[in-house]
Amino acid sequence: MLNFLTNTRGKNRLAFSDVATYLYLLLGTLLMFGPIIWLVISSFKDRTELLRFPPRFLPYQQESVTVPGYDDPLQMFTVTFEDGTTRELAQVRRVGIEAQMIDPAQPDEIIKVNINQRQPVESVYFSVENYTNGVTRFNFWLYLGNSVVVTVAATALTLLVNSMAAFALSKYQFRGRETIFGVTIGTLMVPISVILIPVYLVITEIGWNNNLIGVIVPGAATPTGVFLLRQYMLTIPDELLDSARIDGASEWRIYLQIILPLARPALAVLTIFSVMWRWNDFLWPLIVLSRTELFTLQVGLNSFQGDLQTQWELILAMTVLTLLPITVVFAFLQRFITSGIATTGMK
Amino acid sequence: MVKQKKIISADIFTTPLRVLYDAMVSVMDFVMHPIQNRVGVRGMAYIFVLPNLLIFGIFILFPMILNFYYAFTGGPRLFPQDRPFVGMDNLNRLFTCQDFLVPNSCREDLFWRAATNTITFVILQVALLVLVSLMTALILNRNIRARGFFRSVFFYPVLLSPVVVALIWKWILQQDGVLNALIVSLGGEKLPFLINADWARFWVIIISVWAQMGFYTLILLAGLQSIPGELYEAASMDGAGSVQAFRAITIPLLMPTMLVVLVLSLIRAVQAFDQVFAFTGGGPGTATTYMVQYIYTTGFANQTREFGLAAAASLVMASVLLLLTVGQLRLGRTSNLA
Numbered sequence: 001m002l003n004f005l006t007n008t009r010g011k012n013r014l015a016f017s018d019v020a021t022y023l024y025l026l027l028g029t030l031l032m033f034g035p036i037i038w039l040v041i042s043s044f045k046d047r048t049e050l051l052r053f054p055p056r057f058l059p060y061q062q063e064s065v066t067v068p069g070y071d072d073p074l075q076m077f078t079v080t081f082e083d084g085t086t087r088e089l090a091q092v093r094r095v096g097i098e099a100q101m102i103d104p105a106q107p108d109e110i111i112k113v114n115i116n117q118r119q120p121v122e123s124v125y126f127s128v129e130n131y132t133n134g135v136t137r138f139n140f141w142l143y144l145g146n147s148v149v150v151t152v153a154a155t156a157l158t159l160l161v162n163s164m165a166a167f168a169l170s171k172y173q174f175r176g177r178e179t180i181f182g183v184t185i186g187t188l189m190v191p192i193s194v195i196l197i198p199v200y201l202v203i204t205e206i207g208w209n210n211n212l213i214g215v216i217v218p219g220a221a222t223p224t225g226v227f228l229l230r231q232y233m234l235t236i237p238d239e240l241l242d243s244a245r246i247d248g249a250s251e252w253r254i255y256l257q258i259i260l261p262l263a264r265p266a267l268a269v270l271t272i273f274s275v276m277w278r279w280n281d282f283l284w285p286l287i288v289l290s291r292t293e294l295f296t297l298q299v300g301l302n303s304f305q306g307d308l309q310t311q312w313e314l315i316l317a318m319t320v321l322t323l324l325p326i327t328v329v330f331a332f333l334q335r336f337i338t339s340g341i342a343t344t345g346m347k
Numbered sequence: 348m349v350k351q352k353k354i355i356s357a358d359i360f361t362t363p364l365r366v367l368y369d370a371m372v373s374v375m376d377f378v379m380h381p382i383q384n385r386v387g388v389r390g391m392a393y394i395f396v397l398p399n400l401l402i403f404g405i406f407i408l409f410p411m412i413l414n415f416y417y418a419f420t421g422g423p424r425l426f427p428q429d430r431p432f433v434g435m436d437n438l439n440r441l442f443t444c445q446d447f448l449v450p451n452s453c454r455e456d457l458f459w460r461a462a463t464n465t466i467t468f469v470i471l472q473v474a475l476l477v478l479v480s481l482m483t484a485l486i487l488n489r490n491i492r493a494r495g496f497f498r499s500v501f502f503y504p505v506l507l508s509p510v511v512v513a514l515i516w517k518w519i520l521q522q523d524g525v526l527n528a529l530i531v532s533l534g535g536e537k538l539p540f541l542i543n544a545d546w547a548r549f550w551v552i553i554i555s556v557w558a559q560m561g562f563y564t565l566i567l568l569a570g571l572q573s574i575p576g577e578l579y580e581a582a583s584m585d586g587a588g589s590v591q592a593f594r595a596i597t598i599p600l601l602m603p604t605m606l607v608v609l610v611l612s613l614i615r616a617v618q619a620f621d622q623v624f625a626f627t628g629g630g631p632g633t634a635t636t637y638m639v640q641y642i643y644t645t646g647f648a649n650q651t652r653e654f655g656l657a658a659a660a661s662l663v664m665a666s667v668l669l670l671l672t673v674g675q676l677r678l679g680r681t682s683n684l685a
Contacts, residue, residue, distance in 0.1 A: 017489075024486050029500050031557070036503075038525060039515045054528035165399035172392035180396060187407055191618045193639045194665045197417055197646050197658050198410035201425055221403035251391040252379035256372045280508035282621035283639070287647055298510045302625050305514060312518065319514045326506050334499040341562075342569040 036323075043316035044126040050312050061125035065090050065104045077101065077118035079111075088121060089113075130317035138318045142293060143300040144325075147279060150215050150296055155274040157220040159267060165221075166229035167259050171241060181230070188223040192284060200287055214288040215296070219277070225270045232266035233259060269340045272333075279326060297322050414665075417658030423651055430655070437659035458660060460633050461641035464548075468637060469616040472552045476612050477605070480560045484567035485597075498568065502561035512558045513625035517541070520550060544634035547627050551635050555622060559615070563608045570604030571597070610675050617668055638664050 042050065045059040064073040067090060074090035079101065081087070089101035089111060099118060101111045134140065168174070169181050192199065199218060208214030236259065244254050260267070282298045289295055295303070301322055305315050330337065383391050413427070418437055420430035445452035450459035483501055487494055504512065519526050520540040527537040540546045574596065582592045620639035623629070629636035629644075636644075638660070646657030 021486055021489055021491060024483075025491070025497050028483065029497070032500050032504060032561075035515050035519055035557075038519060042518060051523070053523040054531060055523075055525055161399040161402060164395040168392040168395035172389065172395075174389050174392045177392075180400065183408065184403065187403075187411070190407065190411065190665070191614065191668075193618050193620060193642065194661045194668070195407070195410040195414050196642060196661065197654050198413035199406055200647075201413065201427070202405060202410060204425060217402060218406035221399045221401075221407065223403075226399065250376055250380045250383050251388055251395075252383065253372060253376050255395070256375065276506060280506075282509055282625075283643070287643075298508050298621075301514070302510045305625070315514060316518060319511055323507055323511045326508075327503075330499075330503060330506055334502075335495055338495070338498050338502050338565060342565050 039316060040320055043130060043313075043320045044128070045313065046125070046127040046129070047311075047313050049127075050316075058124050059126055060122040061127065062120045062122050067102065067104050067107050069107055074102075074104075076121040078121055079113050079118045081113075081117070089118075091118075127313070130313045131321070134314040134317040134321075137314060138300065138304050139292075139295075140318065140321055143295050143297045146212060146294060147297040150212055150281075150285070151275055151278040153212075154216045154220060154278045155271060157216065158222055158225055158274045159270060161220055162222060162225035162270065163229050163260060163263065163267065164255065165226050166233055166263075167255050169226070170230045170233040171236075171238070171259075184223045184226050188227065192219065196283075196287065203288060208288070210289060210291050210294060212289075212294060215281075215285045219281075219284065222274075224273070228270055229263060229266050232263055236262050265340070268336075272337050272340060275329075276326075414658050414661055417654055418662045419655075421655045423653070425652075425654060433655065437655045438662075440656065441659055441663065455656070457633060457636065457644075458641055461636050461638050464633075464635065465617065465619070465637045468548070468552065468619060468635075469613065472555055472616050472619075473609070473612050475552060476556045476560060476563060476616075477608060479556055480563035480567055480608065481605075483560065483564045484571055487564065487568050488571040498565065501564050504558045505561040507558065509558070509622035510625045512554060513622050516550065516554050516557075517626060541627065542631055544631055547631055547634050551619075551623050551626065554626065555616075555619065558622065559612070563612060566608055567601070567604055570601050574600045606675065606678075610672060613671055613675070614668060617664065617671070 041057065041059065042055075046061055049056075049059055049061065063076040065076060066073050070092065074092065076088060076090055077099075079087050079089050087103065090104050092100045092102055092110065094100070094115065097115050099113050099115050101113055101118070102109065103111070169177060203209055203214045203218070206214075208217070240258055240262075241254055244258055249257070280298060281296070282302070285296045285299050286302075289299060292300075292303075301318060304318060382394070386394070416427060417430070419432060419434060420427070421433035421436060422430050424430055441455050441458050443454040444459065447453075447459075450456050450463060453459045487498060487501075491497070507515075518524060521527075522537060522539070522542070524540075526540070531537060538546065540550055578596050578600075579592055582596060587595065618639055619637050620643065623635050623637060624640055624643075627635045629640050642657045642660050642664070645653050645660065
């Protein structure tokens with residue numbers, strides 16, 4: 001913190017604009033991370049704790065004991081008697097405003113108390129059951145597998161076909177080159193939502209309905225990717241290709257051993273974009289996939305929240321699991337991702 | 348910066364992978380070389396564009412043309428040969444209104460409600476998004492510590508999926524949620540954030556700004572950092588204050604980047620769907636039903652799938668998008684000349 005103070009614009013004193021800057025950044029950090037932290041903490045609360053209003057920050061659970069002679073665990077309360085003394089007792093049953101309680105140490109003696117005299121004994125408890133139950137109810141591993149298959153296959157396909165096209169468009173003179181490039185750029189702004197119905201028809205005609213291939217292939221020929229890679233490959237000197245040709249390399253070898261390694265920074269940015277698009281894609285898989293066992297995480301999560309409107313403890317836990325993979329990737333590559341997008345440009 | 352260099356140059360081809368890659372290249376070459384001998388170097392160019400062109404043609408270009416066919420044919424059948432030609436019927440149906448300002452007086456009232464919802468959403472969302480992103484970029488561009496860290500902080504929500512973003516906020520904003528608890532603890536009363544139409548519209552905007560601002564901040568920050576520092580030095584030597592420098596240097600030089608941000612954010616706002624769909628489901632009522640959801644419901648989710656009507660609506664939306672893009676690019680060109 002002291003470093004902040006010495007690094008100001010005004011010499012040796014805190015300029016107002018610096019205070020405002022850091023306040024803004026602090027508030028921003030809170031607004032960006034606060035909701036996510038709240039989600040993660042909430043996902044560890046059990047159902048009674050989630051229904052509590054106003055909510056508490058940490059997850060709590062009422063303590064309970066197993067007493068011989070009683071089948072179910074009994075809930076613990078702190079009871080305050082009229083003379084001011086307090087005892088920790090277990091509740092056997094509740095009748096109206098009266099609670100019948102026992103001391104777990106002496107289970108035979110039943111003590112009757114007014115329910116206003118007792119306070120639940122609670123301790124911090126992370127309800128991991130939300131996750132274990134959720135994973136079985138939600139089919140997490142299946143959806144995760146589908147999402148991984150779609151993301152990896154689609155990204156590999158996108159990188160391959162886009163880089164091949166970009167290579168041809170940047171390094172060869174051939175008839176139709178300008179037309180192909182022009183049409184590609186022209187559709188840069190056409191979102192898939194505008195051509196939803198005809199694409200759906202094409203998929204149905206091919207028979208890719210309810211097939212992960214139907215999710216993977218249609219979006220692979222991204223105009224963005226072709227454009228991004230072409231602009232980058234234009235900067236690779238032609239002399240490199242010419243000298244490789246003199247050495248007898250085929251065009252295919254030039255593409256694989258000169259162009260691709262040199263275009264790595266651009267390929268990396270396209271990889272980031274593609275992974276982001278595909279992992280988070282929702283509308284397209286929603287339309288192509290109607291069989292539950294083919295759902296991706298996003299489609300699965302959405303139908304999960306529709307199925308169990310009120311079971312927030314499971315929904316929250318599954319939401320955390322869904323955002324976990326991309327968060328881990330980001331945590332490791334954040335500098336690279338942000339600077340990559342900033343330098344190579346647009347989406 | 349050192350860290351970043353390390354990752355970029357971390358050569359995945361220096362390990363055994365390289366041997367594998369070279370072997371793969373040789374195998375590929377063995378197959379491709381004879382082909383090259385037949386078609387020639389120029390012919391190879393066509394082979395390189397072919398896969399992309401094929402996917403592009405089948406799944407983007409052809410559907411774009413086919414969309415017109417759907418818009419002018421009717422009936423519930425998907426396959427084109429089963430669809431009777433109906434001319435302008437679908438478009439007429441969308442545009443049958445007694446009073447274009449009152450959605451309820453229209454035959455397809457949902458279309459018009461979705462259209463008006465979309466227009467208000469686009470205007471407010473884009474304005475707020477650009478404003479917040481610009482402000483954040485300007486602040487990140489100051490001489491601050493840990494710029495990389497804060498840049499990542501604002502960028503992180505961009506990576507989250509729309510469904511996840513929707514659920515995070517639904518949990519916060521629900522009737523007994525943490526925000527209402529905060530309001531109650533400050534002496535207020537619970538607010539119907541997801542139940543009241545106007546509140547729902549408000550939060551849809553806030554959430555989409557929350558989820559997207561990091562991306563535009565990043566682009567604007569890159570734009571700001573490409574402005575040469577000497578310009579500001581020269582300006583201050585000439586006695587210009589910071590406000591003057593901002594107006595004379597920052598604003599004009601940032602204009603091209605602003606234009607990109609504006610085009611991208613507008614196109615995205617017009618297409619708003621997934622986040623809203625998971626967040627409010629288009630409700631309460633139809634308060635947050637936007638164009639893409641209308642197309643989706645009409646074409647896919649309703650009992651009777653009205654592909655023609657949905658395609659006609661897509662056509663209308665595409666035209667608006669085209670107009671917006673062309674208009675903005677033209678605007679950008681003239682303002683650059685001035």
